[in-house]
Amino acid sequence: MTSATRRPRTPASPLPPRLIATDLDGTLLRDDKSVSKRTVAALAAAEEAGIDVFFVTGRPARWMDVVSDHVHGHGLAICGNGAAVVDLHDGPGAHRFVKIRELLPKTALDVVTLLRAAAPGTAFAVERTGGLHHEPTYPPLHVDPSESVAPAEDLLADDAAGAGQPVLKVLAFHPTLGPDAFLRLARTAVGDRAMITRSSPSALLEISGPGVSKASTLALCCAERGISHEQVVAFGDMPNDVEMLTWAGTSYAMGNAHPDVIAAASGRTVANNEDGVAVVIERILAQGF
Template sequence: MEKPALVASDVDGTILGTHEQVSDHTVDVVGRVLADGTPFALVTGRPPRWVPRIANALGATGYAVCANGAVLYHVGEDRVVWQRSISPVRLSDLVHALDTAIPGCAVAAERVGERAADVETFLAEEGYKHAWPDQHDTASRAEVLGHPAIKLLVRHTGMTSAEMSTAATAVLGDEFAITFSTNAGLIEVSERDVTKATGLADVCERLGIAAQDVIAFGDMPNDIPMLAWVGHGVAMANAHPELLKVADEVTASNDQDGVAQVLERWF
């Protein structure tokens, strides 16, 4: 493609290395992208509360698509622009169906306020085991499901995420958006038609940029809609096989500065 008008990148497994750090090389190249006046957007499964540290390391102050497309967050203004949440009624119906599809699963809900850290945004029921090292509050299932949530996290340590996704899709169909960013027994459920592509499309509309002029990087199935939507989709060498199928190009791994290697063609 010609020099991209916007650069979009996933976070975990893509622009972050194995130890959750951004390399000096990648920081330098992203700095050149921004100095050129080209917007750089993080597009992640992470909620807003986990975004400022990475954005600040990169020098990125614009939009970030969070929670797999359920939230648009402005980094520089520390402002949640919009959220597409699941209502308590639909959360209850959703979990009732998942109990049938994935017996023994445990759930957690992610919420947002007006800013990244306005409220205690992550709440899990007893028995929920986090897929990553992290601390979280626990409550009854009724409390977890009692408020609108930008996504429901569903955990089962005896299954892979792919197995869980297949089972959940069998009972939910297209009523909700189901995806995963790790294969360690965790799926993430959002409202219907919410994807990284829908969130990034809103950013592009705000900035007056066409999809064909965007380059995007990713590594997991939750990146598939985004890489399929943009003009040039780049998968990391460490990417999930399903993502490799839709990518226009495969770059080096996240530990080898794969994002930076591609962007250096233009910046």
């Protein structure tokens, strides 16, 4: 059986789903960053059936244009690996921050110091609500220009450019370490001072405030709606999805997922380029929920 025709593994769900939580890159989006017609139809059908759909992504709010037409009624997305809940109702460039779970600059500075010692050569960037600031040695990994360029210690100073804007996360890039090796090293060096994960194929780490993850912010949003974790179906493909997939009552690793994601999820669907999220949503709706 080819990957295009195999059926996803289906875990048992104890309660009818009330919310679908899906990552974007490598999960809902195809590799060309498009949302297929099949996926658009499945998302709309889920909302029509009374199932909320939340996009839960590492992307900053300014990169949400790709799905801003598909947020439906509630209009909310969880961005920055849980650092922000954003209202996308007003369209591209007009998003509104509903909830911010910031990384305190002092904590960020401590993390930078520890990582410089543990992994010499690391280059840093600082993601604030108003944009990205980075060091001179940080590579051009992002699609938008930086707001300022300076050493991380200056970017996090009280008088830094954008200092009045909360820090959502710090990014750390290493030019020679492998992605998983860098992640393990960083988690050992930093401990519980911050949440460290990754979603890039390169050695690029994403550092949030302690306890801030896709899972913890999704849990807050669900609690506000009276939705239990057993009523959540989640999808993901990279290590920054692991906590969310573990927390959700039913979860699916994509066919293209990282091994840690496969181990964390309760089920598996086909790859993002094969509309794996839509395949599962269609099955859920066919069951009459």
